[in-house]
Amino acid sequence: MDREQIISKLNKEQQEAVLASEGPVLILAGAGSGKTRVLVHRIAYLIDVCGVAPYNILAITFTNKAAEEMRQRVDDMIGFGAGEIWVMTFHACCVRILRRHAEEIGFTRYFSIYDRDDQESVMKDILKRRKIDPKVISHKAVLNAISSAKDELITPEKYARLNKEWGQVKIADLYAEYQDKLKENNAMDFDDLISRTVALFEERPDILELYRRKFQYISVDEYQDTNTAQFRLVKLLADEHRNLCVVGDDDQSIYKFRGANIRNILNFEEYFPDAKVVKLERNYRSTQNILNAANEVIRHNRGRKSKRLWTDVGDGEKIRFKRYETGYAEAEAVAREIAQAVGRRERHYKDYAVLYRTNAQSRLFEEKCLLLNVPYKLVGGVNFYSRREIKDVLAYLKTIDNAVDDVASTRIINVPKRGIGATTITKIATYAADGGISFFDAAAAAKDIPGLSSATAKKVAVFTDFIAGLRRKSGELKVSDLIGEILNETGYLEALQAEGTEEAEDRLDNLDELRNKAVQYEENADSPSLSGFLEEVALIADIDTVDDNDDRVLLMTLHAAKGLEFPVVYMTGMEEGIFPSAMSINSSDSDEEVEEERRLCYVGITRAREQLTMTMAYERMMRGEMHPMMPSRFIHEMPREVVDLGKGSQASRTKPDLGNAGFGRSMREAITAKPYAPKPGNGAFTGAYGRSDEDMNSGYSSAYSRSGADRNGGAYSSPYKSPYSKPAQNKSSAPASASSGRIGSGELGYEVGDKVRHVKFGVGTVREIRNMGRDHQVTVDFPSWGVKKLLAGFAKLVREE
DNA sequence: TATATAGTGTTTTTT
DNA sequence: ACACTATATA
Numbered sequence: 001m002d003r004e005q006i007i008s009k010l011n012k013e014q015q016e017a018v019l020a021s022e023g024p025v026l027i028l029a030g031a032g033s034g035k036t037r038v039l040v041h042r043i044a045y046l047i048d049v050c051g052v053a054p055y056n057i058l059a060i061t062f063t064n065k066a067a068e069e070m071r072q073r074v075d076d077m078i079g080f081g082a083g084e085i086w087v088m089t090f091h092a093c094c095v096r097i098l099r100r101h102a103e104e105i106g107f108t109r110y111f112s113i114y115d116r117d118d119q120e121s122v123m124k125d126i127l128k129r130r131k132i133d134p135k136v137i138s139h140k141a142v143l144n145a146i147s148s149a150k151d152e153l154i155t156p157e158k159y160a161r162l163n164k165e166w167g168q169v170k171i172a173d174l175y176a177e178y179q180d181k182l183k184e185n186n187a188m189d190f191d192d193l194i195s196r197t198v199a200l201f202e203e204r205p206d207i208l209e210l211y212r213r214k215f216q217y218i219s220v221d222e223y224q225d226t227n228t229a230q231f232r233l234v235k236l237l238a239d240e241h242r243n244l245c246v247v248g249d250d251d252q253s254i255y256k257f258r259g260a261n262i263r264n265i266l267n268f269e270e271y272f273p274d275a276k277v278v279k280l281e282r283n284y285r286s287t288q289n290i291l292n293a294a295n296e297v298i299r300h301n302r303g304r305k306s307k308r309l310w311t312d313v314g315d316g317e318k319i320r321f322k323r324y325e326t327g328y329a330e331a332e333a334v335a336r337e338i339a340q341a342v343g344r345r346e347r348h349y350k351d352y353a354v355l356y357r358t359n360a361q362s363r364l365f366e367e368k369c370l371l372l373n374v375p376y377k378l379v380g381g382v383n384f385y386s387r388r389e390i391k392d393v394l395a396y397l398k399t400i401d402n403a404v405d406d407v408a409s410t411r412i413i414n415v416p417k418r419g420i421g422a423t424t425i426t427k428i429a430t431y432a433a434d435g436g437i438s439f440f441d442a443a444a445a446a447k448d449i450p451g452l453s454s455a456t457a458k459k460v461a462v463f464t465d466f467i468a469g470l471r472r473k474s475g476e477l478k479v480s481d482l483i484g485e486i487l488n489e490t491g492y493l494e495a496l497q498a499e500g501t502e503e504a505e506d507r508l509d510n511l512d513e514l515r516n517k518a519v520q521y522e523e524n525a526d527s528p529s530l531s532g533f534l535e536e537v538a539l540i541a542d543i544d545t546v547d548d549n550d551d552r553v554l555l556m557t558l559h560a561a562k563g564l565e566f567p568v569v570y571m572t573g574m575e576e577g578i579f580p581s582a583m584s585i586n587s588s589d590s591d592e593e594v595e596e597e598r599r600l601c602y603v604g605i606t607r608a609r610e611q612l613t614m615t616m617a618y619e620r621m622m623r624g625e626m627h628p629m630m631p632s633r634f635i636h637e638m639p640r641e642v643v644d645l646g647k648g649s650q651a652s653r654t655k656p657d658l659g660n661a662g663f664g665r666s667m668r669e670a671i672t673a674k675p676y677a678p679k680p681g682n683g684a685f686t687g688a689y690g691r692s693d694e695d696m697n698s699g700y701s702s703a704y705s706r707s708g709a710d711r712n713g714g715a716y717s718s719p720y721k722s723p724y725s726k727p728a729q730n731k732s733s734a735p736a737s738a739s740s741g742r743i744g745s746g747e748l749g750y751e752v753g754d755k756v757r758h759v760k761f762g763v764g765t766v767r768e769i770r771n772m773g774r775d776h777q778v779t780v781d782f783p784s785w786g787v788k789k790l791l792a793g794f795a796k797l798v799r800e801e
Numbered sequence: 802t803a804t805a806t807a808g809t810g811t812t813t814t815t816t
Numbered sequence: 817a818c819a820c821t822a823t824a825t826a
Contacts, residue, residue, distance in 0.1 A: 257814060258814080421802045557813085578813095600814080
């Protein structure tokens with residue numbers, strides 16, 4: 001293609017961005033402004049017009065899905081040679097470089113990649129061995145501190161130099177040990193992938209030179225989400241030729257908690273004073289109403305590069321704001337609306353995305369979709385690859401592939417059960433530590449380990465022999481066959497099949513799925529290998545597996561929705577404390593954190609093409625308790641005229657002074673100003689505000705079918721009683737039932753205050769009897785043994801006359 | 802050694 | 817509400 005062909009279908013700013021091929025470029029791309037289009041055209045321009053070799057191009061994206069999409073579009077545009085371009089995520093790019101130079105930094109090319117789970121087992125182990133009370137220093141807190149340090153390229157030594165407080169000194173120490181442990185295991189965590197690549201480049205100018213020469217033209221997508229380490233990496237690679245094009249939107253920076261440094265984008269022009277800056281404000285995705293809402297909300301943030309999205313497609317529908325009694329009602333109403341629209345053939349399921357702030361909210365939507373037969377895909381939450389059965393199989397594969405990965409081998413040495421218990425595992429681990437060998441090698445030498453009985457050593461040998469056998473065969477066996485062999489030979493499948501529970505069925509399905517993925521990998525990879533498969537699996541995010549052709553509603557967090565778009569979007573749980581999260585509101589630098597939440601809101605709003613609905617619940621179940629909720633401040637921040645409150649909405653009914661006209665653009669006065677406070681006790685829905693019929697219906701029906709009665713075995717009877725008042729709990733120490741009168745009388749033959757005899761403890765006094773459902777827990781005070789809690793069915797207590 | 806249960810803490814977002 | 821840990825018991 002020639003220059004004219006490439007730029008002919010782009011707007012003026014986009015053309016400018018595409019044509020600025022040399023030198024540093026900062027593209028401030030508002031949501032939906034066609035930045036992927038620009039990036040793709042830019043690459044085409046570099047190759048077809050500037051004569052750059054595809055081999056010399058590096059395009060970094062945020063997710064594998066984005067990489068795939070970009071690769072596809074580049075393929076379509078330039079055809080031959082596109083395969084040579086590196087289009088991938090930071091992490092994938094670093095792994096590729098690190099595998100090649102692993103030996104030079106003390107690893108082998110088979111190094112494992114540890115996910116959060118693996119990191120946790122390493123850290124727990126360290127804390128345990130150091131006898132540190134996890135209540136004083138939690139493994140999670142340590143890992144978070146380490147992760148933040150790595151994002152900032154702070155080594156353990158530097159961390160120790162920088163931090164002198166007691167807790168921090170401890171962390172520095174643990175950090176150092178953690179790094180040693182990972183190295184021993186020939187493993188790296190996600191953060192290491194970046195920081196070790198940076199370290200490699202800084203220590204070995206010769207290697208850096210290699211990649212500088214290779215990557216002549218670099219582009220970075222979602223630049224606002226890069227952290228210090230990633231920025232340093234890019235800077236190292238681009239410093240010489242300075243052909244660096246970054247694309248980002250400071251308003252969409254939502255990963256500060258992961259170390260994203262918003263200054264990277266705000267200060268780009270300081271690092272590169274000669275940078276060309278292009279602003280893309282024309283939006284090709286949403287209606288003007290949606291854009292107005294987004295613009296107005298984000299305007300409440302300070303310190304941003306000002307920009308204002310616009311479109312010429314017209315106003316479109318207003319944004320709908322709907323309120324429901326509870327989270328259950330909210331979820332049901334959303335699912336029902338979708339089902340109805342699809343039923344009327346107005347929409348496909350895949351036109352919809354249901355977004356929420358936290359993964360915990362997903363369960364309700366999942367339940368209601370199931371109930372109403374709405375096909376859905378849940379993105380995130382429990383990642384496919386972090387399910388137990390999947391991790392088990394992967395641990396087998398890792399043990400075969402990376403013999404020194406102790407986390408992997410300890411995980412599966414007794415899975416399925418081989419009669420190797422915690423004591424044995426500790427003995428093997430100690431032996432390994434003393435001899436400076438890996439856990440697996442120690443296990444292979446079980447018969448030499450003092451203190452292990454020959455019977456135990458034999459059990460261990462069964463395991464190590466099995467792995468050794470597979471290791472021999474791993475060269476010629478395909479990954480999928482290897483998986484099959486593991487599942488069959490260990491009896492893993494058999495054990496699951498024997499269980500016969502629904503959960504076991506799910507697990508079997510997941511294992512099938514894993515085998516399918518392996519087959520897919522074998523078909524698609526250039527040169528399939530066990531390490532290659534493990535790497536792909538480690539770096540895949542849930543969102544990467546979303547299939548655009550699948551006709552399903554997508555359920556996901558607002559974070560996961562970044563970079564995507566949908567005709568219809570529901571933003572749910574629009575409540576203070578949920579969104580913005582209580583965490584951000586109560587934080588010590590609340591202003592900044594709420595601004596990040598606001599950006600998240602902006603991201604959510606701008607996902608919608610045609611219709612956007614925001615929903616909230618008056619009451620929400622959190623940590624097992626019902627809480628009254630107030631509308632999110634972000635609702636107030638939207639301009640009044642783009643929002644539809646729905647007919648018969650409470651605002652116009654109970655606040656006649658606000659009516660339908662005559663007040664300012666702010667939503668603040670137009671909607672509920674006070675939290676909905678159900679009267680305790682009577683529980684009827686007589687809050688201060690009237691409700692639309694729709695709200696009424698969904699509120700009640702859902703509450704009845706879901707909240708009270710069903711889950712407590714019909715414990716609550718009257719429809720006039722609040723479905724939300726807590727029914728008496730079975731385990732409560734109050735009388736188990738009104739009719740039985742005295743506690744535990746009848747079946748047990750004794751009651752509180754009675755003297756009872758126990759085979760071992762002798763005679764004691766019954767202090768308490770708790771109904772545990774099937775059995776009773778009896779608290780007995782034995783004069784010579786103290787107070788014991790016994791199960792009536794077990795203890796065989798006999799009343800003493 | 803394996804299992805069942807009670808007690809405890811916990812939650813934002815993720816490559 | 818849920819998951820994880822510590823404890824008790826066969």
